[in-house]
Amino acid sequence: MDFKLTEEQLMIQQAARDFAQTELLPGVIERDEHQIFPTEQVKKLGELGFLGMMVDPKYGGSGLDSVSYVLAMEEIAKVDASAAVVMSVNNSLVCAGLEKYASEEQKEKYLKPLASGQVIGAFCLSEPEAGSDATSQKTTAVDMGDYYLLNGTKNWITNGSTADYYIVIAHTNPEKKHKGINAFIVEKGWAGFEIGAKEQKMGIRGSDTHSLMFTDVKVPKENRIGEDGFGFAFAMNVLNGGRIGIASQALGIAQGAYELALKYSKERKAFGTEIINHQAVAFKLADMATQISAARMLCFKAATEKDAGEDISLSGAMAKLFASKTAMDTTIEAVQIHGGNGYVREYHVERMMRDAKITQIYEGTSEIQKIVISRAISK
Ligand code: CAA
Ligand code: FAD
DSSP states (O other), X not given: OOOOOOHHHHHHHHHHHHHIIIIISTTHHHHHHHTOOOHHHHXXXXXXXXXXXXXXXXXXXXXXXXXXXXXXXXXXXXXXXXXXXXXXXXXXXXIHHHHHHSOHHHIIIIIHHHHTTSSOEEEEOOBTTBSSSTTOXXXXXXXOSSEEEEEEEEEEEETTTXXXXXXXEEESOGGGGGGGEEEEEXXXXXXXEEEEEEOOOSSOTTSOEEEEEEEEEEEEGGGBOSSTTOXXXXXXXXXXXXXXXHHHHHHHHHHHHHHHHHHHHHHOEETTEEGGGSHHHHHHHHHHHHHHHHHHHHHHHHHHHHHTTOOOHHHHHHHHHHHHHHHHHHHHHHHHHTGGGGGSGGGXXXXXXXXXXXXXXXXXXXXXXXXXXXXXXXX
């Protein structure tokens, strides 16, 4: 596999890097401290075409490949992991799901504004009693003829209050188990749709996480995605691609922490020399660089397979499992290399350590990735 980047990919990488430095870096500490959503920055990401990167231009997207997406996600997450998760959900869960599986009418009405960044979307699978165990959905969508009646609660929804359109997974025929699940497009403001309080989080505090409550929400029949009973397959297939996005987010967090630690280790002196000259510090940096490089290769591999139309359940899970561990390991060591300075906000690495943890939890915990990987390799 040849990972030499093309001119276009290098351009996208540079554009994302410039955007992150000029638009995301100023204020990132304050947004984290006060849980402020990066409203203006997300709007600009949309204008730059970063919210529908892989979507066909005829639906308002940028028509780029998945490696470009990995590169851009890494650059954004390197500076602001909260902005990166907004970008990941919109690109790889919402837009990718609609482009691949929605009807032409749904694409015209919903995908175009989402891919062009006029609005953002949310993906609603998790529930109080259905997180890892995603088939045990309690939210119901009863077929009433012209419409479905939606009832239930979704938990932990990223872009929960900032989205305009929500993809909601619900059970229509519980007796059919996961083959009775459907996916629906729900609009903010529909009668019976309520948004709960904002979660107070450890990390990715600039992102907006809420529970959502649905009480007798009427969802028009034409807002179901795909055939009756397709919802769980829809969610799993979309998540396979989503995991590349979160793996790239983890990669960016790791790379950001590594770069700061490397710089600091060349400046800070102890025992008469720069601390990088102490082998214990240099070896930490060597481990970080090696793990990050391997994580990047796994992201590129999964992205390349995705663009070739291959099954990416295995490569996406491997990329996410490895990159999220890399993010955690690297950020912990970056704090260590910074000593006391690592423990305070202005040096950024403590935020990166808090941000890294979520990459081992959402879009399938590390244990779930191991289930996916072990099932695939034992086939
Ligand atoms: N790709 C495609 N299909 C898959 C799949 C995958 N990765 N994993 C499972 N499936 C299919 C199976 O083939 C099966 O379909 P058939 O019956 O037609 O063959 C069906 O799904 C059920 O699979 P299992 O029998 O394996 O079901 P299970 O209950 O034992 O386990 C699971 C399924 C893999 C654990 C799944 O529930 C899972 O992925 N859980 C994690 C949920 C998750 O990732 N949530 C993320 C929410 S979104 C989010 O988090 C966004 C964000 O933070 C930003
Ligand atoms: P549980 O499923 O209860 O798991 C608890 C622990 O048990 C974990 O360590 C898990 O790995 C382990 N475990 C469970 N089952 C097994 C098993 N079979 N074998 C081994 N170990 C197991 N969801 C959405 O749908 N949309 C979103 O936009 C979204 N955004 C999120 C944003 C944030 C900040 C957070 C915190 C969560 C978000 N989620 C979202 C939910 C996220 O996907 C779930 O939290 C995650 O899938 C885990 O589910 P759970 O929290 O119910 O944990």
